Amino acid sequence: MKLNKILILWILALFMGLSSCSSDDSEIDPTDDVTGQPDPDPEPQPDNPEPIDLSAYDNGSRVMMQAFYWDVEPRFEWWTNLTDKVGGWADAGINRLWLPVATKGQSGGYSMGYDVSDYYDFGNYNQHGTTETRFGSREELEELISTAHQNDVEVIADIVINHNSGGGLEYNPYRGYETYTLFDEEHGNASGMFNRNYEYFYPNSVSQYDPGSLFYAESNLDHHREYVQDWLWKKDNSVAKYYKNVMGFDGWRFDYVLGFEPWVVKAWLDEVGGFSVAELWDGRASVLRDYVNETGSGAFDFATFYKLEEGLDRFEDLNTLDQDMLWKTHPEKAVTFTANHDTEKDSNEDNFIKSSNKMKAYAYILTHPGYPTIFYSDYENTDFQDEIKNLIEIHNSIATGDTEILYIDEDEYVMKRAGTGTNPGLILYISISNSTKRRSVSSNWNNVTLMDYSGNSTYNPTSDENGAVTIEAPSNGYSIWSITE
Template identity: 70%
Template sequence: MKCVNFKLLLLLFLAITSCSKDGDPVDPTDDTGGTPNPPPTTPTAIDLNAYANGSGVMMQAFYWDVEPRFGWWDLLSEKVEGWADAGVDRIWLPVASKGNSGGYSMGYDPSDYFDFGEYNQHGTVETRFGSREELENLIAKAHENDLEVIADIVLNHNSGGGLEYNPYREKETYTLFNEENGNASGMFNRNYEDFHPNSTSQSDAGNLFFAEQDVDHDVPYVQDWLWKKENSVAKYYKNVMGFDGWRFDYVKGFAPWVVKAWNDEVGGFSVGENYDGNAAVLEKWVEESGSAAFDFAAFYKMEEAFDRFQDLTYLERDMLRKTYPEKAVTFVANHDTEKDENQDNRISRVHKLQSYAYIMTHDGYPTVFYLDYEDEQFKAKIQQLIKIHNSIATGDVEVLYVDNDEYIMKRKGDVSNPGLILYISNSNGKKTRAVTSNWTNVTLMDYSGNSTYYPTSDGNGEVTIEAPANGFSIWSITK
């Protein structure tokens, strides 16, 4: 009987030590009864700057209805140096040209593509964000700090034109854009022939967004003014204003070939807003447009994993970053998800840092939302995550373990970069788990700063790591 009991106890002990548990971690190399043996001194962190991997992150440099009105460009000019120091390599600006709403416009009701705050129309000279001179100063300041500047481009629809009789609709429509009607610059004047329906085509291949001011990209005149002519929108923005790349608004409203034609003409970084959580839809669009896309599939899987269902297995579902990591622009929040107290399409504040930890450690190109970065409760944590992303978030992605409240992922690094292990927990208590790392006989530390535990891997790379309650940790080697 004693022999049987001893075997049962041994099996029970092995089962317990091989599983995750709440509470303090157990060092598998320790033989003192489960109390970890800390190193005699606190390990020394590696210098993350020494592992710079050439990556950066993009800052979405606005939110819906930014304040102060008429002072936004100047405010951003004061911030770009700090953003560059933090590891940001691109800033995405709001739509820079004059909209129908004048001084209140966020730019998504475009009227005059060439009015950057210098013509008196729609009740204002400056745009909501400031004057043309202030915009040019911002772009110059960004370039001085090696930041690319991304222009938000709205090609689907126009607003603010004058009334004219439209024979294709047999009524008057607001489709007349000239010096007296919403286009004071006199460049790219338009009339009903430039909008659907007309003598060229009836509609886009995609959905109509503004039924009466839906731009027809099949019209040669429209193509000339948008991207072909030497003073087209694309070439003027790049060669005169100094923009380096493009964020295309509402690409569901027109065919992917439009984005491809634009990029073939002027080049530069580009990303499309294809507002769809279906990864297959995003994959098809990047294949046809040749452009990167915001990974709405990843966004919704994070929202489901952390908030809606509180089940981290949703992080195993399809995302653009899993099939086209080089074309996936990941994000946690943007101007649409955060406006008007929109609760159905946002990641809750309590789970934002876990979500940033996810996008900053996985493949894809991360975007940081202005309001999140400038939040003093988040800022230092996001800055550290950017530093981690730009250094040791390297190599193939391998999910080591996932269940409803644990997610552990390894970036394998390379011959000169150690990589990392991310551990996210949705549990109300601290979690621990033994995993197989790429590191043998080395002491690890959590570079997120959320844990002060210093485990040591064994000769096979086995190591027990921990994650704080409803939090995350990011592990890598020490000196």
């Protein structure tokens, strides 16, 4: 009887073991080289293949740095901190810096600038309890911009033209009570430029329109007023022209564009030009596309951000990466990102990508079309920096050519960039499986030994005469394949 029980238990164990093995032949068998045991069907491994020189394949692409995080420290030293870093960032392949709002806000030395008060106080007027902004003095900002230009790096201004804050109280007949809408030399606008009162906020004597801003509704600028248009972008010393011609800014990041109409951004760009990206916080690619088409501005690709967050974190299903994203139709207007100052401070877990998945997300945006943005806190993280630098080098060299998804399922994503001319392109392989994976795919490379330029795999497969090759992704990681010498 005891023997029969043992036999039954042995049969059950054998059955369960067989049923737990993946039917997917791309998964490494537990007796292969992953565990140091002989591979049952080993591929010949060439001796120390030589990588290609990525610097010889400059594809002209670069990346942008978001050069701040929420509540940066130390206060009053941020511009100097960035000045010291610009040269290294430029060497790494960064060609634009997105700076925080550079002018005085209601919170004075504690303000991140989004409570904008005086559009012309760059840290040179004593108001709201301080002369310097949170980030430093005007002279230090000018030194930063000059240093960036010396390194062929453009500087992008964060523009808040929806709401104002920090004005004086005045009786507002259109609301029937006092509002903080008086901005002059004594009330939050020490520069004396672009003074304003209740007539230039919604509602007023000529306009009842209100886009329904979620922020500072009582001091929401009315862009239909000629006076507001003159001071924001039309006059010779308008905000736009002063920032560009006097301060030396090269482009614009428009904050919270849901708070005003698209024609405002188009009119601004028609007047002064420059690189532009809009913060339209909407995960629908169709909405982003409509905005880009209407304004001519680029936009942060929130569609891609949320598909990455869903695929890597929320649903753990990489099939989300086959859905609609802005870069797929407007790659030249899609500014891709994995984190920003808002997502990293947001307590909503669906609004940020976990640290453990950050590098897979960066591998995605830095190999796909679009204009990637690097988040300061990620780059300055010593655990991430070398990896991000390497991904930037890959992006600026061999991440080029048509894009094709070679394979996708719940835990694997394989994408090919076809390359152009003599540029070989690449293949990205992301896996969220807990085991090392291998998959046979069709490449553009015939009879060539490949290597993983991310450094995450030491496997060196060789393609056959038709370009077929088996590539590998580490468990819960990524690899980026291209040719060797």
